[in-house]
Amino acid sequence: MGNIKDLIKNVADNNKNIETFAAKVIEINKEEDSQHNTEDAYTIDVMRADGAIIKNVRLKASIQDVEQGIITIPKKDSWVLASIIDGVETRAFISQYSEIERSLIRFKNDQNHFLEIDTDVNKLKVLFKTQKNKDNSILPITYNNIAKIEFIGNEEEPNICTIFYDESGKEISKNSLNINEQNISINEGKTLFVLKDKEAKIIIKDGYETIISDSKTSFKKDDLTFEMDDKFKISASKKNLLTELESLITEISNIVVVQGVGPNVGNLLAIKSNLKNLLKI
Known part of the structure; x- marks a missing residue:
């Protein structure tokens, strides 16, 4: 033929x-x-x-x-x-x-670099790739992706996505955007950034997680937590700063001086009340 x-x-x-x-x-x-x-x-x-x-x-x-x-x-x-x-x-x-x-267009140069444009009524994908095994006699021929741009246009979840790959074709960064949120993944997903309506989240693998929204701001690392809205919250190793300070003040309030003169419990209770206005459990 x-x-x-x-x-x-x-x-x-x-x-x-x-x-x-x-x-x-x-x-x-x-x-x-x-x-x-x-x-x-x-x-x-x-x-x-x-x-x-x-x-x-x-x-x-x-x-x-x-x-x-x-x-x-x-x-x-x-x-x-x-x-x-x-x-x-x-x-x-x-x-x-x-x-x-569906319509498909492929370009190839002498260095075995490819550009592929693939489209239908719900999708437009542009993919850059290179041939992995340079010897064309070795079958099947395989490819490593270099970069991809993709638009998904269905009504349920329209989405635009860009992806970059390393020299072995492994995904190293991805940016996905739709009407509800934007997600950015960097360094093979070790750093994530998520942006939604009135909220931004940053996650670093084996590091900190940060959330900033219209209702609160928080920073977390393992079992360490710092939160801020109308008050502050600080905790670590399942211990909360507010409850610990309250316990400290309670213990001080129970102290009886040997000479028979007790501490100024009224002042300690006032401090305890002030802490409750600053901190929360």
Whole structure:
């Protein structure tokens, strides 16, 4: 099966005929073992108006070279215009579409760097990647991602996401943004930043967690906590500063001086009351 480019050139050189007819898409032949995406498809099966079925109609010039080119995948049960060169059905290709399910564009350079643009009605993804195994004779060919930009446009949760990867293709940072919140992950998730309506949260793995909102501000590290709203809260090792100070004042209040003169308990109780206005449990 030659490429469409070569076939068309052959038609021009030899004055061959191209037959075009309307047909209904009855099957999308997905690539279950695709090197890129199992939703990829390079051929379809169609049914002509007279009931004849033509299988493996091409969607791109070369179905062997999947690294470059434009692939337009029609919607199943939609109508297309299929063309046959010189009456040979194995040379059939789709020349026009009525409905499109998905569109895919791939670019490749001599350094085996790839740019892939994948889009449907709910998604737009731009992916930069590089070939992992440089020897094309080694199968299957694998890839390392470099960076990705993705827009999910469904009504339930529209989202924009950007991801960067290290030289081995491992995700190192991610920024996800939707109508409700923004999430930033840095250094393989060791630092997280979450921004919601009236609240910001910063989490550093094995470090501090900070929350700033319209109702309170808090800092946490292991079992150490500092919170502030209308009052302060300080605790560590399951001990609370307010309760500890209250206990201290209570103990001091119980002291009886040997000479028979007690401490000024009234002043201690006033301090205790002041602490309650500053601290909370």
